Amino acid sequence: MSGPAAYPARASLQARTALQARAALFLLPLLILSWNTTDSAEAQQSAATNNCVSCHAGLDDEDMSLPVAEWQRSAHLPADIYCQDCHGGNAATMVEDEAHDVEMDFVGLPDPYVVHELCGECHQAQMTNYVPSPHGLEGDFWPNCVDCHSNHEIVQPQASLISIPDNCEDCHEQAIMDDYIALTDRGLEPIVEFRQAAEEIRSAGVPVDLILTQATLARDAYVERASHVFVLEKMVAVVDSLEQVYPSIRKEVETARTEVDTRRRFGWMFIGLFLVAAGVIWLYRRSLPGA
């Protein structure tokens, strides 16, 4: 485990830096040239990481190339979830037939009836709730995960998702939607509020670990028992029980806020004290003979 070798990315950066810098000493034009090389080197490196991406990005057929752009905007790229995680195949080759090798578990387009199992490999809780829900078995897996979340541009779900006509309003009365939105708001908005407050308080230097842990516990409870259940009565029960614990978290937040205020109040007292002292000394100094 020797220094640079243990951190290949940094080691190569250093090597590159040293090389370029040596070539470019005091020669500005050359230096600018070398900046450009940095770019192409970087581009090559990231392209080399996945062959599905590099080939599909360049395909003329919109249907075949668009998924790349959409996936690049999704929550899955930063989480290192690549094409082959959903479609299977061999990402180590640039030959189409080898890449689409069924021997390497290439599935082509995932079957809409088992998409939930595909996603459920990683999103267990959501699948568990979804399958027995009115949308799952009962609804013949319609809508399925990607009907609601889209195939590739999968982002952190927003409240707005719920009211997008494509998602719910096609099949549901506005009245049910209003109930559903009101319920999720009651369940989830306090958590958002706690987390925002915690960030604010943390930046003021007061510890908020307890608040954050409790908020995460509440969020997990919601995901586990209310999210993707799609049965209003079950959701009401969960939200009601969560509302039992929110007051205690809210109190935690208040205590932390008070601590911030106290620190600031005492801080200002000392600032005032110092300023007054400085003023007094200044006046006294002016009154000294020969000032």
Next chain:
Amino acid sequence: MIRRLSNEVYNWLDDRTEISVIIEFCHRQLTKPVPRHLNWLFSFGTVTLMFFLSQAVSGVFLMIYYEASADTAYESVKYIMEQVRFGWLMRQVHTYGANFMIAFLLLHSVRVFFYGGYKKPRELTWLFGFGLLVVTLAFGFTGYLLPWDQLSYWGTTVGTEIAAATPLIGEYLLILMRGGEIISDVTLTRFFVLHVVLLPWAFIALVTVHLVLIRYKGISPLEGTDVPEKTPEELTKAGGKPFYPQHVMKEAIVVLLVLASMIFMIIYYPLPLHEKADPFNTPVGVKPEWYFLSSYQALKYLPKTIGIIGSGLVVLAILLLPFWDRTPARTPARRPLATSLGILFIVLNIALALLGKISETEMTFMGTRYHFDIYGWPHAIGTVEEPAVLPDMGGEGTE
């Protein structure tokens, strides 16, 4: 009655200790006049000294709970900030104090430079001052590692790597500093010992000589070195004020104002403790502390050995400044070359530090998104589509 008693005590003591000699000496030193051109800029040295004392006090409190080992350092600092009563205050005072101290130390050196304070006969004052600069920067460098968070770990990694580029002995130097190939427990303990034992004593020794020399020679006059310096009597006649109380009060005012602004920073912008150090996870855009940023950035543009030798020569030139800049003039206006070179040097350093600050970051400017590479050079990476602002459901993800 009380006066009689205290007189008696005084005489009793004096019979045994000749304390009157000391008191007499102190009195003479205190009332010794300082030249009348002393303005607010001349209090930066004292502000620096005050910060050293404050660092000593807050440092002792931190040491009560701090545990210097890779397994416990981070947790103990967290404990200090979250559990120990007023622990957060001690840590904020210590970390902010370090930054303020270095800032005022730099301002002090700049002041001394522009007033020609290093010229004959104050070359030694400059040399000891330079020693203090080195020691203080070493304080900053070693202290930065102690909390053992991601920033400090990787900041120290890149910092020590610079030393590795020294010709011939670089590798050995690196091993010596780190106590091995990588930053580890061993590095932490040796930095800790430097930080709390060796450096403080070195500082005390150096600062004593620095101050004694200043008292002995007095603050430099505005006249050139070719004019004989005034005796204390002449100074008083020329409008010089006694050191105490006039000048001391001026310094007290500055110290109070600086402390007030530090408290303001502490209550509104407390310095955070980041994630715990993770040797296997290099964060992007690792940088050293701001006061090392300009030299760190300069080294990026130069081949390693040339950069190291070059900056070594610059440091040497500053160290030996009084011995090669021997023109008699002291005030800035009367030595235009030195003044402009000084300004150029400062501007260059600020520019390099800014480049270092923006390097490896992204920024939006007039609708275009730019990535700044390691040289701080911008590359357009596309126009920005304003992300739709959607209420978030509080989702943090699932496993």
